[in-house]
Amino acid sequence: MSSPEREITFGEAVKEAIATEMRRDELVILMGEDVGAAGSVFKILLGLHEEFGPDRVIDTPIAEAGYVGLGVGAALTGMRPIVDIMFGDFMALAMDQIVNQAAKLRYMSGGQATVPLTIRATMGAGRSSAAQHSQSLHAWASHIPGLKVVVPSTPADVLGLFPTAVRDDNPVLFFEDKMMYAVKGTAPETVDPIPFGVADVKREGSDVTLIATSSMVLVAFAAAETLADDGISCEIVDPRTMVPLDTDTLVQSASKTGHAVIIDEGCRSFGVGAELASVVYEGAFDYLDAPIVRLGAMDVPVPFTKPLEDATIPNETDVVRAVKEMLG
Amino acid sequence: MSSPEREITFGEAVKEAIATEMRRDELVILMGEDVGAAGSVFKILLGLHEEFGPDRVIDTPIAEAGYVGLGVGAALTGMRPIVDIMFGDFMALAMDQIVNQAAKLRYMSGGQATVPLTIRATMGAGRSSAAQHSQSLHAWASHIPGLKVVVPSTPADVLGLFPTAVRDDNPVLFFEDKMMYAVKGTAPETVDPIPFGVADVKREGSDVTLIATSSMVLVAFAAAETLADDGISCEIVDPRTMVPLDTDTLVQSASKTGHAVIIDEGCRSFGVGAELASVVYEGAFDYLDAPIVRLGAMDVPVPFTKPLEDATIPNETDVVRAVKEMLG
């Protein structure tokens, strides 16, 4: 498709995607704390309240369980709510609504119910916000049947994946790394919806596969540049959705390169990296020349102070080191 | 140690372990819904209320976030509460207290705070209780730094691991498969506390390593018997605690047999099996003759009707088939 390209930030892409869906379908509403006139605490939603009014861009009380629950009920009865969880950490207050209600109502009702609910939640450390405002909890949702889980890494992917989330008849968790809101990317003027379960090979390469999620795709790119100088060719694969997971693309790439490094910002242990590694092992066992390296956040609550916080998140150096050790 | 052996059920072991700790230390209390005179809905706690009275065996309102939160506060200020989550599924209502508070207070306070809180939660399907009363959610807790996670498989292990949980100065999630409450085992008359992070090789073998958790250890044993008839020798390794995880023992066993099957009752995708597989791959890569097989519950909400429910849980046949395919 050759629609002209333009520059847009990740945060602008989120807003544009929401606005587009709200214009398209009046059953789409947005609910959350300070999503209204304030335009969210991250200020990325400024303008939606003006355009769509307080009946469709709704400021809720500080009551995550309650308003996510309302979202479930509204979705069950004909609306297509988008619910905003300001910091992904606060998902912990709404897990019952997400997991015991939203995810299971369709199955428990034998297919009668549909729950077209999109839950936007931020993720990611890096803002010196400490342990209760920095977690990346996409692993929890990915483990629960009935939920789809999106972890976009670029503005263009946001523009393509968000409509898919809103139009999906199932509950979707859409994770936005808040450190990326200001990151710019290019995107076509109009973006077609991107189907879930299709990984994106964001850079082709032959020596090692870097499987990276969300903002870690940027880290992977930085590492790939550095490694290129050393003659090492990295393929970067972005699964884009954890559920459904495009196992084939991951396996194909790892089978081709024989080496894989996984980079995700959730805590390393029992994180999504373990699943990604497992499916690659299962599919590419005979082609792997070395054990897969899993890079994740340190298994510690995110510390406040900058030097420590920085040390807990996988960075370019970590990736470069991992790749060199693996290939060396 | 040669203290005489006796028969005891898993449920009796839970009660005995609680009683022993409560007799030993008056700072230990037990809180939860119907843990008092009713002796829990599973009836395994009958007698504790009489022995320790309503000040130490405390019936709470139906308010999981609230009473787990009270447990955190009490633990922070000198008590050693044991908090009961009747069905592990209800953990979803208390995740904020568990994850954002209990797990992080020590770290966020720079080591000032201690939170000696034990949270008992059931897990496991098999009772035709449907999707909101059957989940095995130990993967969530295992992913969160600051929490220890215990998944005992025998009455003797309960007797050894529970005191360790209560005496630990950190929050511990103690998962009890409710289908095992009636299962009998033998145990020494007095059991020494079993340290966390020590896997138990429950059966020695040479052809394949079965890494099994909680009630799946019983499944592994059944499969091992059957496979023995076919001349296949299974080693059964029970990690006993997910956090801390005894990676060494898992790796050693898998390196010895060259084959590993992992059996856990949580949903397969993004479950603890992925982590267990990953650490084995990482440590035993050069010794594995085949990809590890991960068996877990089907990625579906647990269905009510018996034939479907049974189909979703890994069983002996699944394990036997997996081993034979792997070795064949």
Place this chain on the structure above:
Amino acid sequence: MNDETKKTIYRNMLRIRRFEEQIFEVYTGGLMHGLAHLYIGEEAVAVGVCSALRDDDYITSTHRGHGHCVAKGGNLDQMMAEVLGRVTGYCRGKGGSMHIADMSLGILGANGIVGGGFGIATGAALSAKLRKTDQVAVCFFGDGASNQGVFFEVMNTASIWDLPVVYVCENNQYGEYTATDSVTAGDTIADRAKPFGIPSSTIDGNDVVIVHETAAAAVAGAREGKGPTLIECMTYRHRGHHVGDPGDGYRSEEERQAWQDKDPITTFRARLVDEGIDAEDLDGIDAAVQEEVADAVESAAGAPYPDVEEATHHVFA
């Protein structure tokens, strides 16, 4: 209330009673797996409230949900088949007693989470308001559920947004084996609505006429845009917490007898006869209901379980 309405109400209470008695039978007969929570003794609440609703109104139910489903028009065959885990059940056997739903009748589901209906019902009310359908949502919940925080979260929200939702508390004096008083502060659960400016009342939940009238007023108000209300219905479960619980021990014989004497069905029947309705008419209803329920058991017991492949269906739409 005209005679037809009275008879319909009588019939529906009886349908619940007899259906539940059959559930106990299939349980003790080993025909069902798992457990079920019987509504016997509380029929006036479900029927009183649902008889004030339109077909397209919504309800959310609880773990003790059969009564609400019957009262809102649920089909007994499909209900019984669901309880027995058969593919002909409402949820194709995948939900069981605790998850019966009929989306076509606005029955948004029984719920295994105590308090699980609060968010859903209030969200359905928001949806009705936004879609301008003048539907009303009723949220049934227990005294035990009234201690869950989300109850207060949704009351606050329903109040500020004037949502068309009626919260109906079935105060049957116990949550499982624990007496309500011992874990529930304050004088009444109805009081809990007051700080949010939500009108509320505590009524005799065994008097189906009072329940009906109170609910009808609340529903009419909600439909007119007057916002939420809370009705606390004082009642009692005659049976145990679930089919496997004899229901004694933690409740005195005296107390149980006192409530037996206030049985919502026998008292209503006596009243109807007093009011001139022919006892034979009522006997006829009894007989018909008995047959309907027996048919439900028979057809359910004869129905197949779902194929094992169905385990993976319906996870996603």
Place this chain on the structure above:
Amino acid sequence: MNDETKKTIYRNMLRIRRFEEQIFEVYTGGLMHGLAHLYIGEEAVAVGVCSALRDDDYITSTHRGHGHCVAKGGNLDQMMAEVLGRVTGYCRGKGGSMHIADMSLGILGANGIVGGGFGIATGAALSAKLRKTDQVAVCFFGDGASNQGVFFEVMNTASIWDLPVVYVCENNQYGEYTATDSVTAGDTIADRAKPFGIPSSTIDGNDVVIVHETAAAAVAGAREGKGPTLIECMTYRHRGHHVGDPGDGYRSEEERQAWQDKDPITTFRARLVDEGIDAEDLDGIDAAVQEEVADAVESAAGAPYPDVEEATHHVFA
């Protein structure tokens, strides 16, 4: 209240004010990472309440927590060092502004979760009761937090168990950028205690004497076993929601000015002078506080960050 007490209260309010002003300076000066929520304008609440507490009593604080910590005796050097992420800070730099704690002073921590203190404070009260120490726990929380369900869960529990806890609501009219009225049903937040049988009152939170007296009575009652209370303090934050928010736009100039005129410190100072306290004495306090705060910044700014290895310390005890 004798003159010494008055001066201590004045001094502590000033210590909060000046400390917070410095936080704003270090923020705008680029000396701190992340954000902080300033308490300026609300000092009478923290100081009025904490001056009614014993050293071994407990408090739980909020994201806007500096004031509570100072009022309960927190050390400014360690606080400032923590805000600047230094190893000499209360939490060795690992908690930051939102997690300052001093367990030795019963300061169970600021908290980044709105409503995060409810469970902890109530549990501390349970602990005090079970250990028979006659300690009291105070839970500070905002108007916004009063919409979190767990608030009601713990009030219910504290009431049935008669726990020695005082819930202190700082109603500063806004939660972030949202006016309290628009998301909070009912007339007062104090009313929310009533259905649980918990005594409550709404008071002028800018009058430190009223706050102190109300808190002292509540604390004494709790210590004597009379159970929980709720105090709603009407107040206002002069600054933005956090250091990066100018605080205007969503709040009118008029409204802000009106509250400036009710500044808890200047009004209290005027009153003290009226009551015969020497203005020079108060100036002396001002000067001393100014110095203390300046010292805190200096020592904090000069302190090192923790070594990177510390990232893995203190996950487990």
